[in-house]
Amino acid sequence: MELSVAFTFLIFVGLSTAAMWGYEDSGPSKWAETFPTCGDKSQSPINIEASDSTLQASLGNMTMTGYDTPVALTIKNNGHTAQVDVTGDQYISKGGLSEQYKLVQFHFHWGSDDMKGSEHQLNSKTFPMEVHFVHYKNSLGSLGNSVGEKDGLAVLGFMFEISDSDNANYADLISKLSNITAYNTSNLVNLTNTALMKFIPSKPTNFFRYSGSLTTPSCNEVVVWTVFTETIKISKTQMATFRSLMSSETGPKNEHYHIKDNFRPVQPLHSRSVFNNFYSSSATTAYITVYTGVLSLILSTILSH
Numbered sequence: 010m011e012l013s014v015a016f017t018f019l020i021f022v023g024l025s026t027a028a029m030w031g032y033e034d035s036g037p038s039k040w041a042e043t044f045p046t047c048g049d050k051s052q053s054p055i056n057i058e059a060s061d062s063t064l065q066a067s068l069g070n071m072t073m074t075g076y077d078t079p080v081a082l083t084i085k086n087n088g089h090t091a092q093v094d095v096t097g098d099q100y101i102s103k104g105g106l107s108e109q110y111k112l113v114q115f116h117f118h119w120g121s122d123d124m125k126g127s128e129h130q131l132n133s134k135t136f137p138m139e140v141h142f143v144h145y146k147n148s149l150g151s152l153g154n155s156v157g158e159k160d161g162l163a164v165l166g167f168m169f170e171i172s173d174s175d176n177a178n179y180a181d182l183i184s185k186l187s188n189i190t191a192y193n194t195s196n197l198v199n200l201t202n203t204a205l206m207k208f209i210p211s212k213p214t215n216f217f218r219y220s221g222s223l224t225t226p227s228c229n230e231v232v233v234w235t236v237f238t239e240t241i242k243i244s245k246t247q248m249a250t251f252r253s254l255m256s257s258e259t260g261p262k263n264e265h266y267h268i269k270d271n272f273r274p275v276q277p278l279h280s281r282s283v284f285n286n287f288y289s290s291s292a293t294t295a296y297i298t299v300y301t302g303v304l305s306l307i308l309s310t311i312l313s314h
């Protein structure tokens with residue numbers, strides 16, 4: 010009796026958790042009703058205006074360790090995205106991070122067409138897809154321990170841009186998407202052992218930095234965000250393959266939706282600041298322009314007398 014009650018409860022909780030959030034009927038505008046943190050004031054993603062960001066030269070460059078060693082990877086369809094789980098020793102450090110962070114997984118956000126899909130925007134520009142490399146603070150020991158701690162996670166975001174030719178570095182991953190079309194978190198498909206650097210731009214250097222949140226419920230405000238300006242190239246055909254995945258969300262006839270537009274809209278910045286490691290704000294340029302303008306006005310006034 011007790012057992013069956015507990016069992017029924019578990020099934021109920023399990024099912025309702027799956028249906029509690031998504032990008033269709035239980036989309037981003039509804040998340041805060043169930044997950045109050047999603048309505049807080051340090052949420053992600055955001056639109057990053059380069060001219061409103063502050064150069065912080067002390068950020069320097071990020072160090073990526075172990076990204077050049079081929080490692081075992083599995084890919085799965087978790088109902089909201091394609092997620093690649095990593096079980097190697099990849100770390101990021103420096104670049105303004107307080108300590109080493111360990112990579113656990115990376116996943117993608119994409120649009121129903123190539124005009125949209127990224128979560129972050131750069132100068133209000135959207136991209137067809139964005140990949141997130143999720144790291145936890147190594148001293149906290151696990152992802153589970155880190156999701157409740159300020160600065161517990163460090164996520165790297167890279168944007169995709171459409172190119173005429175296929176990106177060979179993504180060929181294996183994209184070919185395996187056909188093995189994870191259905192939503193099934195226990196269906197783990199092996200990728201060919203690959204160095205993680207194959208999945209990111211070569212020598213990523215320029216980035217924006219701000220404090221934000223997970224972009225999916227429960228929207229924990231624990232993320233040190235690093236959004237790079239260097240992009241990853243992908244063909245239209247490769248991009249379209251991501252849209253063949255099926256969502257955990259179902260429609261009125263209990264049919265599963267395709268995973269598409271699995272990005273959260275940009276959130277208000279509120280009182281936060283965005284920093285960067287490469288770009289001096291246009292304020293200096295504007296000052297010089299005004300100063301030069303005034304100077305030439307004075308000069309021409311003097312000369313005309």
Ligand SMILES: [Zn+2]
Nearest residue numbers: 116118141224
């Ligand atoms: Zn993400």
